[in-house]
Amino acid sequence: MDSEGGRDFLGGRGGVGGRGGGDRLDTLQITVEKTLGSKEHPEFLENILLGILRSLERMKECGRRYRLWHHTVCDSRWVVRLRCEQRWCPVCAQVRSARVRERYSEALHGGKGERLYHIVLTTIPVRFTGDWVEDLLALRNQVGRLQSAFRRLRQRKVWIGGRGVYSVEVVYNKGAGWFHIHMHVLVLARGWWDLDALHKTWREIWLRMGCDVRHRPNVDVADKGALKEVLKYVTKHWELDGYGLLVVMGALWNKRLIQGFGGVRVTDDGGVEVVCPGCGAPYDGVTFNWRDVTEEEMRQEVLSGVYWADYWEVVENRLVLRRSWGRKVDKTFMSA
Ligand SMILES: [Zn+2]
Numbered sequence: 122m123d124s125e126g127g128r129d130f131l132g133g134r135g136g137v138g139g140r141g142g143g144d145r146l147d148t149l150q151i152t153v154e155k156t157l158g159s160k161e162h163p164e165f166l167e168n169i170l171l172g173i174l175r176s177l178e179r180m181k182e183c184g185r186r187y188r189l190w191h192h193t194v195c196d197s198r199w200v201v202r203l204r205c206e207q208r209w210c211p212v213c214a215q216v217r218s219a220r221v222r223e224r225y226s227e228a229l230h231g232g233k234g235e236r237l238y239h240i241v242l243t244t245i246p247v248r249f250t251g252d253w254v255e256d257l258l259a260l261r262n263q264v265g266r267l268q269s270a271f272r273r274l275r276q277r278k279v280w281i282g283g284r285g286v287y288s289v290e291v292v293y294n295k296g297a298g299w300f301h302i303h304m305h306v307l308v309l310a311r312g313w314w315d316l317d318a319l320h321k322t323w324r325e326i327w328l329r330m331g332c333d334v335r336h337r338p339n340v341d342v343a344d345k346g347a348l349k350e351v352l353k354y355v356t357k358h359w360e361l362d363g364y365g366l367l368v369v370m371g372a373l374w375n376k377r378l379i380q381g382f383g384g385v386r387v388t389d390d391g392g393v394e395v396v397c398p399g400c401g402a403p404y405d406g407v408t409f410n411w412r413d414v415t416e417e418e419m420r421q422e423v424l425s426g427v428y429w430a431d432y433w434e435v436v437e438n439r440l441v442l443r444r445s446w447g448r449k450v451d452k453t454f455m456s457a
């Protein structure tokens with residue numbers, strides 16, 4: 122690694138595990154393991170805890186494993202750094218949020234007379250108890266209720282919106298002792314909102330679920346930054362302290378946090394189309410060979426000179442050659 126912000130010789134960035142984040146991941150893992158071993162948990166909860174454990178494990182490996190590719194038709198060989206693709210990983214979340222943002226901005230292009238609104242819907246805070254598993258369950262429950270309250274709101278007359286996207290965001294206030302969740306909604310609509318009626322309806326929906334939500338929904342015409350605002354949460358989780366991070370991971374485990382509605386469907390999966398850099402042929406599952414290796418093995422393979430140590434980057438769902446290292450490789454290894 123050189124000093125340039127963790128950039129290594131492949132030109133990519135090291136994962137969270139390699140930048141002092143490794144200790145943190147270890148600590149989190151120990152907490153989850155202890156919780157798992159402390160007593161019997163209901164099956165669904167145990168699955169969540171095991172899922173978190175696996176996710177932390179993958180984050181440790183983020184950017185530290187490599188895939189060696191070989192296209193047998195044109196005999197090109199190249200190296201790609203592997204990412205953990207975990208939504209909690211600050212490195213991967215940034216890549217993903219840029220990708221998702223792009224896809225959503227296309228889907229939310231308004232027609233004639235349509236305006237894009239940014240609506241923020243809140244509910245009451247969840248006080249924390251100090252038992253992270255209990256807090257996880259309480260918060261998870263509240264996230265579910267927020268999503269169903271929003272579904273109900275969209276069926277009411279006061280909802281003039283059409284297609285759109287929402288995201289769920291958790292705010293953790295350690296000092297005050299609560300978690301707060303709210304929802305950012307971007308929606309295309311014709312005409313103006315009846316704000317008082319919207320507030321009244323939102324409150325009424327929640328009262329039926331036993332919560333008195335007095336906060337007024339906030340409605341603005343979406344500006345250029347709105348999409349970024351709506352999708353920004355994905356990169357923020359890592360900044361929470363250990364307790365907050367584990368609660369939020371559990372509360373949001375396997376829940377879709379960014380969701381299109383009214384006909385908007387955008388996947389935020391990491392599906393990447395592989396194209397041979399030598400001849401441009403797309404991946405066919407037959408003439409392409411690959412195997413995953415550790416950093417050490419990768420260095421050996423690249424040093425032997427058969428593989429191109431090129432830096433590839435995902436752009437618009439394709440692996441694109443950004444910079445060719447070519448003959449510089451040997452020199453880099455000499456100085457390493
Ligand atoms: Zn990652």
Ligand SMILES: [Zn+2]
Pocket residue numbers: 192194195196197397398399400401402
């Ligand atoms: Zn090829």
